[in-house]
Every structure is written in structure tokens, then in C-alpha cells.
Amino acid sequence: MQDQTEARLRRIRGLVPPKRHDARTVAALTSNPGCARRAVLDAAGVDKERLARQVGFPSSFGQSPFAIVRGNVFEKRVTEDECVELLQLLREDLGIDLPVVSYADLSSTDRTGDTSTDRADEMLRARYAGSRSRLFQAIVDARGGGASLFMHPLLRMPVGGRPVYLEPDLVAVQRGGSLQVIEIKSFPVIDGQADGAKAAAAAIQAAVYVLALRRMLGRPELVSDDVVLVCPKDFSNTPVATRVDVRRQILVLEHQLARLTSIDQLLETLPAELTFRMADRRDGAVAESVIKLTEALGHLPARYVPGCLSVCDMAFFCRQEAVGCTAALGVGVREQLGGVETVAEALGLADGTVAPTEHQTEAATTLRTIVRAYTSALDLSGKPRRRRGAE
């Protein structure tokens, strides 16, 4: 069964190495868990960025080279000399019990750039096994009074029935055996406050690591509900460590991961020959490929909301598809319009040209109230109903 799913996903992906999930994409799954399109593309490891480009709706993500440089400089500063500065922060500012620490850098040592599926898989499995046994050993040692700090350990967690590898920046094993996830972020904390959106994204990503650690260890109580975010302080490059309680994020994640329709079920409803194999630029078959890819995407129902624009590579494609849907105007708009699916339907119900179905009667009443209030307000102000294009 597992092999069958595997083969199926490989076909969907089309003979290229898979794009892997990471904490960001897992966190993104929770923001729109009902989207089958993303669930299948992510499970199969399709390169969504490339796919979006091929079908003519390139995403506009990307990090400025300046941001990358600054991020690297900061991470290097925090982790240099076996994290000596960081350890001091953790001990003094946060009171984390890390006396003499054994430090290990478990980062990938693969510099070959080999991305062939089998070899990459093998490497990941080996790294994961190594990290896992080091962490277990550290917990045992911690009972005897030792403490450890691991940089870039590799964790694994099933998402939608498929294993996903995750790499937190740092995991500390405190004396007594409790674990602490530590993430280094380069957005500043100014007078104790960080940018809300960035802090929220960092918290949910860190929560993914907490959950993965808990599932890997099978001992949830060992991993702290708090994560530590290490950010530049004020306008400087000096690190400041802040505890962030991610209990709420963990609850959300657990809930969403549990209700992620398992991939097998999704695959059953799809045509057997479905594939997103992308044409190589050189083979001149791009035009044909676009039609095929667009058609293939049509088999995967998307659930577009404006929030997708900031998280998903496919967002522009899906937005184009969703033109005329109330949800494309905002989740709040859709709710205010009585949950009616399309704009045309909502306006029809509002002006009485569309007869409501049985479960639309309430929505229709709301919409008629809105339209009455709107038009009477414009009458009161003596304004024309339609604004002319302003000069």
C-alpha cells in the first residue's frame, strides 16, 4: 500500500527529485488545511514554484540578498565558538539549566550537492537516525547531570501519512532531561516587541519542531511548551533571547494535522494518469506542457483565500481561478455575504433575481437587508449610485 502510494506520488511529481516539506510549509498547511491542491502537490514533492512559473503565474516570493546576508551574519555570530554567547544568554536571561554543555553540530555534511532521490533519502535517513540516537543518549546523560546543545538535529514527523524531515536551529537538553527548542531569527526585537506577523510565523514554525520532537521521543512531557527565539536586540546585532509559549500553536497544529485528509484518500479520487511532469526548457514542448499542467491542476480542487498570497507559490494561479468567488475577496467578506459561494449568486440573491435554495433563505434575507440599507443610504445622501472613474 505504502509502495503503491509512493509510486503514485512519484508519477504525479514526474521523475524529478521531490521538493521536501520543511517547517515553513508544514506551518503553512495549517493556515489552509482544506486545500487539496496544495496537499497533493506537497505530498508528491512537486516544485510548486517552478510549476507556478510554467503555467504562467510565477510567485513573487524571494528573499532580498541583503536579508540573506544579515540573517547569516547574525546566525554566525550567535552560534560561533560552540554557541558560547547564546549559552550565556540562555543561562543568565532565561535561567535555563545548562551547566557544562556538550555541544554537537549535527548539520548536514553533504557538500556534493547530489540530489538524486535515493541517495538524498539515504542521507536523510542516516542523519535522522544519528540525531535521534544522540538525543536519546543526551536525555539519559541529562539524568546524570549532563546537559547538551545540538545544532541542526534532523527530526522526522509524518504529515498527511508521509514522513517529513525537519531541522530546528538548536535543541538544548537541560539537566534533568527536558528539551528546549531554540530558533535563531534575524528580525529585531525593539523595546521588547517584534513585528507581529514575523513573530507569529516564527512561533508556529517552532511549534512544528516541538511537535516533531515530541512525536519522535514518544514522551511529550519532555519537550518544553516554551520555545526560545533568539533575535537581534533593538537596532543592534546583539542577540536577545525570548521565551515564547507555543501551546496554542501546538494545539492548532495537532488539530490540523489530524484532519489533513490523508493523501491516500485524496489520491483515490484523482485520475490514474495525473502528472505534473514539467517540460524542460530545452525540449521545446513548453507550450504543450502548459496546457497539460493547467489541465492537471484542474483535477486538484483548490481552496483559495487571500491569505494564500503570502504563503503559497500557487496563489496567483488559484486567485485567477477564483475570480468571482466571494472567498477571493476575503474570508470576512464571504461570511458577511451569508457564506454564499460566488459574487454573482450573492448579488442575485441580494436584488432578488436569484431564488434562494432551501439553505440559502437566511443568507438571502441578510443580503436583502444589506442592499436595502445600502441603496437607501445613497438615496439619503443624494449621491449617484455608481461612482464615475475619478480623475
Place this chain on the structure above:
Amino acid sequence: MSAIHAYARARACASGSATPVATVRHVHLSERPLVFVPLTLAGEANAPLAAMVGTDPDRPALLVVPQPRNRDLRFGFAAELADILLPYVDSFAVAAGEATDGAERPDGPLSEDAPQVLVPNPGGVEFARLFGRSTRFRRTQGEYAVKPSVPLLGRWLTFFAECAEHPGSSMMLAATDALTLHWATGQSAVEDANLAVLMGWLAPPPGTTGAQAARLAGKNPAKYPPAGPATDPRFDKDKLVPAIAAYDNAVAAPDTSDSADSAALRRSAISQLESVLRELLEPTWKLMWQAIALLRGLPGGASVAGRWESDRARFAGFHEYLAEGGPPQARRDGAVAAARRLNRLEQAQAALEAERAFDDPLVMADHRISGEAFAGTVVAVDRDRRIRNGSGKGRLVTRPLVTVRTEDPVGLADGTKVIATARRRQDCYIHAVDRQGDHVLVTVEARSGMGRNSTPAPGSVPKEGDTLCYSSVLADRVRSLNLPDVSATPWTHGGPPTPYEPNTDDAGEAWE
């Protein structure tokens, strides 16, 4: 998202052009606003990269930081910005004591007019807040000295950014916020945050619909660059990285005997950077003035002048505070100060909501849909009703009853205070709500605004056939909190805070 706004979005989406959600202008627009379009360097903590600023649409000043990671250059930028902003602020004279109309004004100084800073989006306000934060504590002497204008600029920027948080203040406005307060587009709020796309909907070029113009603007970030403060990563990679590198090389070039050469090299690198950044900022600069023109086209709401007067008082007060040598605003408020500020903001929010609804039937429409207000025709009046005050034991008082027939979904409980838009001085209370199938009969009891006689003054009570709109969304919804004195801050809130004293740590704070 209000119901009216949601419906207006749906209509805009169907028709392809923007739909009004206001019939009057709810913000004040100065005759002479200062437009400020700041840009930051990606990845850094609010490091300024460039800004276009000025009061004349045809002659913007372009400020550029050739190497944003250089601390001295950042303070140089701050000083240049101060040279524009401070004279602008000072041009609004403050007269202490009384107002121009000679009326007594016990609340302190007032200015005849006040400055207004307009930024493209909420990110621009945030830039001002953080740039104010990073400059207001700086010292002008000794180690890390900066120009005297720099900390002053920081205080003003902080002041403007704080005003921007104050509901109803127009001292610092984000164009996208001001525009979406008045028009709905056929796209989501996420997309409205992009000024170029939003303006596509609101002011499409002749021959195109709003939807088409917006799509065009969204697809082409090179021609319609983001309005900042963040720049497009592709722009950074393709244009900014090489331009800044060229400057760095020019600076690092060995100072050979021919120093004129290296100076020329540096000048050319800077002018190259300037042209790259001017190209990036100009479209937004133009859009800002277009946005201003668009908003000016709307008639001002009745309560806008009153709110601007509060802004003038706030400006004059702060001007005086600085003139008296007041220290920079603290990094963080103490518990009592924070609670007070929050209470003030909540009160201002409630007052603003009430005023906007009374000014504008389209805003009131939202309250009618939510059941907090209703409009209809008077069908019965008991004009001479008199009852005993108190619980039936006091003296006789005039309490007319007015019954309004409405089709609105009234959701008001008996005893709720309501006021009619056309009769602002008459407090009424819901007496009875009688639901009758497709309409509702609401009876309200008038309690004031009828004169002193035993029978109501002529015209002071509505007549049958009058069309009225009563609202329960009133300014006094949020009460003033009875907060302790700062010196009596309870221990649960950390006890009395130590008063803020500017210190050398703040002045010498790293900015790297």
C-alpha cells in the same frame, strides 16, 4: 469587515470599478500636507535606504543613504530629513492661550493649523515610529554625538506615529487606509494594501476598468513598484546590490595622489544610486498626490473639523512641550500611563464611530444592518405624555412616545439609549419593540430637548410621517476609567515606575 464594505466589494468585483462605502470624507486633508515615502534596506532593523519627501508635488526632495549599513550615513539621512520636516512643522505657528475666535480655551495652546504627514501605507507609519525610536534619544555632544536636529526629528516622528494610532486623528495618515475608508474595490484587503493596485481600482487610466488597471499594476512590479518601506527582492538583487557595491568600491578605492578622481568616482556612484532609487520612488510619489486629489473630491464630513481641532490642540501641546525642553518620549509607558492611553484610545474610537455614522448614511447603514440602529417613518406620536419621575413617585415629567415603523432588523433591548441623526440633542430610550412579520414597530421615549414647559416646545417632538434614523452607536459608550495616580501604581502592576530619565545607554545605543 463590515457588511456594507463586503457588499460594496462584491459589487465592485461584478462591475469592475470601485464602489463607494462613504458619502463624505471622514479624514481631514491639509491644504499643505507633507508627503513622505520612506524605503528601508531589507533584513536590517529599520535602516533607512531612501525617501521622497516634500509639500510640492512637482519638487520632491530625494534623500538617499548610499550605504545603509553605515551608521554615520544613517544619521546623515536623519539630519537631512530633519532639515525638511522641522521647518515644515515650525511653519504652523502656535499661539499660547486663546483661540482665534476669542473664545476661552482652558485646554492650553492652540495653533491655527497643524502639520499633516501622509505616508503610503501602515508600513510608512511604522517606519516613522521606529525611526523616531532610533533617533529621539541621541545625544548632540560628546561620544556618539549627532546633529541637534536629529533627536528633535525623532521626537516629532514619534509624536506623529502616536497620533496615527489615535482614532480620528488626521495628523499622520496612511493613504491606503484613508482610501479604503471611502471606497471598496473588487479585491481583498490583502491586495488593497498595495497602493499601486488600489489606485488602479480607484483611478484607472481612461479606457480601462478598475479591475484591469489593478491587474496590470499587480503584474508589473518594475513599473508599479511596491510603495515601501520594503523593496522588491528582485529589485534588490538586480539593481540595488550592484549600485551599493559600486559606491562601496568608490569609497574603498585607494586614495591615490589624484583625490579629485576618487571624489568624482564617489559622486558618480551616488548619482547612479540616486537615479535607481528615484525611479523606484517616483511612481509612488505620483500616486500619493493622486490619492490626495481623490480624497479632496469628497465633501468633508460634519464632524471632521472638530476632530482636526483636537489634532491642532495636540500639536500645539506637543510643540509647547518641546519648547519647554521636555525629554524624549519614554521607551515604554508605565502601567498607569498605558492604561490611561488605552482608555483614551477606546473613547476616541467610540466617539469616532458615532460621529462617522451621524455624518454619513452609508456608515449608518452598517449599524442598521447589525441591528444597532434603525430608520423608518413615524407612525404614532404621544406628544403630551407625562409620567411621574423616579419609580413613579417623583414629579410629573414630559416623556413623549414616538413609534417608528421600520424594516430594519432591530436588535435593541428596552431601555437602550438612542439618538436620531436629525435630532442630535434629544436623548431617547427604547420603550417597546413590536415585531410584526415583515416590519418592526419601535417605540422610543424622548427624555430631553423639549424645553422647560410642561408641554414640549413646538417642533421638539417628531410628527407622524417624519422619516427618522435612530442609532445606539453613541460616543459615550466607553466610560472614563477611574485610574490611580502614577505614584499609586499598585504592586500588581510593578508599583510606581521610576520616572524616565534620558541616559547615556539610550544615547549611545548601537545601531549596526
